[in-house]
Amino acid sequence: MFAGFMLHTWLVATVVALVAGVVGLFVVVRGSAFAAHALPLGAFPGAAAATLLRLPPGVGLAAFALLGVAGIARLGRRGARDVATALTLVTLLGLGALCLSLTSEYSAAIYALLFGQVLGISARDVVVTFALGAVALAAAALLYRPLLLSSVSPDLAAAQGIAQGRMDLWFLGLLALATVMTLPVVGALLVFSLLVGPPAAARAVAGRPLAATFLSAGIALAIAWAAIALAYVSNWPVGFFVGTLGAAAYAAGRGAAAWRSRRARQAVAGAA
Amino acid sequence: MTAAVDAVMRALFAPGLLASGPVRTAAAVGGGAAVVCAIVGVFTVLRGEAFAGHALADVSSAGGSLSFLLGASPLLGFLGMSALAAAGLEAAGVRRAQGRDLATGVVLGAGLGLAALFLYFDATRTSAGGAAVAVMFGSMFAIPASTAPVAAAVGLVALGATAWLYRPLLLSSVSPDLAAARGVRLGATSLAHAVVLALAVALAAVTVGAILATALLVGPAATGIRLARRPAGAFAAAAGIGLGATWAGIGLAYDSAGWTPAHPWPVSFFVVALIMAVHLAVRGRAGRPAPALPGDGGEG
Numbered sequence: 001m002f003a004g005f006m007l008h009t010w011l012v013a014t015v016v017a018l019v020a021g022v023v024g025l026f027v028v029v030r031g032s033a034f035a036a037h038a039l040p041l042g043a044f045p046g047a048a049a050a051t052l053l054r055l056p057p058g059v060g061l062a063a064f065a066l067l068g069v070a071g072i073a074r075l076g077r078r079g080a081r082d083v084a085t086a087l088t089l090v091t092l093l094g095l096g097a098l099c100l101s102l103t104s105e106y107s108a109a110i111y112a113l114l115f116g117q118v119l120g121i122s123a124r125d126v127v128v129t130f131a132l133g134a135v136a137l138a139a140a141a142l143l144y145r146p147l148l149l150s151s152v153s154p155d156l157a158a159a160q161g162i163a164q165g166r167m168d169l170w171f172l173g174l175l176a177l178a179t180v181m182t183l184p185v186v187g188a189l190l191v192f193s194l195l196v197g198p199p200a201a202a203r204a205v206a207g208r209p210l211a212a213t214f215l216s217a218g219i220a221l222a223i224a225w226a227a228i229a230l231a232y233v234s235n236w237p238v239g240f241f242v243g244t245l246g247a248a249a250y251a252a253g254r255g256a257a258a259w260r261s262r263r264a265r266q267a268v269a270g271a272a
Numbered sequence: 273m274t275a276a277v278d279a280v281m282r283a284l285f286a287p288g289l290l291a292s293g294p295v296r297t298a299a300a301v302g303g304g305a306a307v308v309c310a311i312v313g314v315f316t317v318l319r320g321e322a323f324a325g326h327a328l329a330d331v332s333s334a335g336g337s338l339s340f341l342l343g344a345s346p347l348l349g350f351l352g353m354s355a356l357a358a359a360g361l362e363a364a365g366v367r368r369a370q371g372r373d374l375a376t377g378v379v380l381g382a383g384l385g386l387a388a389l390f391l392y393f394d395a396t397r398t399s400a401g402g403a404a405v406a407v408m409f410g411s412m413f414a415i416p417a418s419t420a421p422v423a424a425a426v427g428l429v430a431l432g433a434t435a436w437l438y439r440p441l442l443l444s445s446v447s448p449d450l451a452a453a454r455g456v457r458l459g460a461t462s463l464a465h466a467v468v469l470a471l472a473v474a475l476a477a478v479t480v481g482a483i484l485a486t487a488l489l490v491g492p493a494a495t496g497i498r499l500a501r502r503p504a505g506a507f508a509a510a511a512g513i514g515l516g517a518t519w520a521g522i523g524l525a526y527d528s529a530g531w532t533p534a535h536p537w538p539v540s541f542f543v544v545a546l547i548m549a550v551h552l553a554v555r556g557r558a559g560r561p562a563p564a565l566p567g568d569g570g571e572g
Binding site: 080 | 321388405541
């Protein structure tokens, strides 16, 4: 499990988990789980399109992720956000169905893009992931206050001169960046579990935003490491473990929050 | 007249289209799925539950991949898993607006994890090559003829339940407060909508694939709501758009066998492309009147 060829996997997974944990907190606070699901899933056909045009897969992923951002923002401006997200997603996936059928890719490659691939990560992949991860975390730190403020209290944010529409674009852009770097490792369908499960659990337990952010990154890290270890031992897909552990973390967080509020009520009742 | 129609048909579609067994099954099952999804989808869009609809469809892929593993009918697999997911969403408390989005997301993540596992077993333990593509993107021309009666029964149950609950369902979707004031039980209608939604997405998943089922559910419905001034018109327009896109998509896919070397183009691509083209055309109409129905007008 700790052999030389697994070193790259551990390094990449660590960066991916930290970014997903931090960006995920914005997803949860803004209530944007659908966008967090749609961007990775819609970006995945980009890899097939890139193969068709003989470009590196990463370029295709980035291009489709940006198309997704543009579609959600543009269609959502005059209409319901969830409908805009759904329509953008199916359009990208429809293109994906075409590209996949034209490339005659092996279904193993499609499967890896959908559900993740922890082996065969090159040294170059590690460098790229570290660079993108640094950019994503720096952007998250810069956007931290205005983004949270515009999510929690749009009126207060507007009073401070923070434009709602621009913040939304920044948020989607950050999500796209996290998507592009996370997707090749945990797969398109499960980037989302890492983006939603840990912050949802953290938010149920921690009260203050900064504490929730760190807790979320910590839970994401624990889930990513455990998932890789379990996938290595069992040979089952890493995505299965990420999805299951993410749901378990959320259930545990909800349970802990319910238990604490019951104890608090009992304490109040006892004092009275 | 008949000769003219015949000539048009022959110019548009490759010869042998309507004589082919798989094409007829695809047209019957696909058309039925499109109509059921369009009708149910209008309620889904009005209720602002597009994400829940998409989540049910995605989670149903776990059932589809399990049925490949067991050699069972894919429709039964999709149905079982989408019903289970609907129950999971109700249990996770999606009815409360607070945290609804998150609960949906977590159920979706767990379901996709299962799908990953079953598809992995499909790939390693059976000879069902390409199960991932068939489950996710659909394989309309590979629907066995024996699926048609089951699909018809499922579709009729969904449409029958919707017709029976039409008024309370519509009222609670458009204005929950008004519905509650008139004595509509909101919990019961929400549950009923979740059940018919599960049936509809399972039908769509068999035809255009689990991750594209949302196209049939949301696309025609959102377009129909924009087009029509009255609810009945929205249902009719949505059903017409869904049915037209599906049948035209099947025709184009059959026709595309000669367009590029090797494969015909996938039906799902044409269906999605046509649905989106109609939607964008309707959106872009100059001087369109304000939407008569709420739901696709505000922030979602």
